[in-house]
Amino acid sequence: MEKIKVTKIRSTIKASKNQKLNMKALGLKRINSSNELELTPQIAGIIERVKHLVKVEKI
Template sequence: MERVRVTKVRSTIKASKNQKLNMKALGLNKINSSNEFDLTPQIAGIIERVKHLVKVEKI
């Protein structure tokens, strides 16, 4: 399984409610906070919805 590191790089102040909930589901609260995940279809879908707010790196 491929691993990715997701880092929050933009604020969610003007983001929609669903985008804010997706960021919370990823565990990203403050800017520059990061979390590592196995790249499952569910995680890939969440990342796709908030790709303009995060930076994704393969590990």
């Protein structure tokens, strides 16, 4: 599987509850926090829903 680095770049204050839960599932708490994940179909779906809040880089 491909590895990616996901970084939170925007606040989730005005985000919906589902978007906040998706950010928690990605392991992102604060702005500029990042997490390295394996790109699975489930992770890709979560990223698609919060793509305006995160930055994704291939490793």
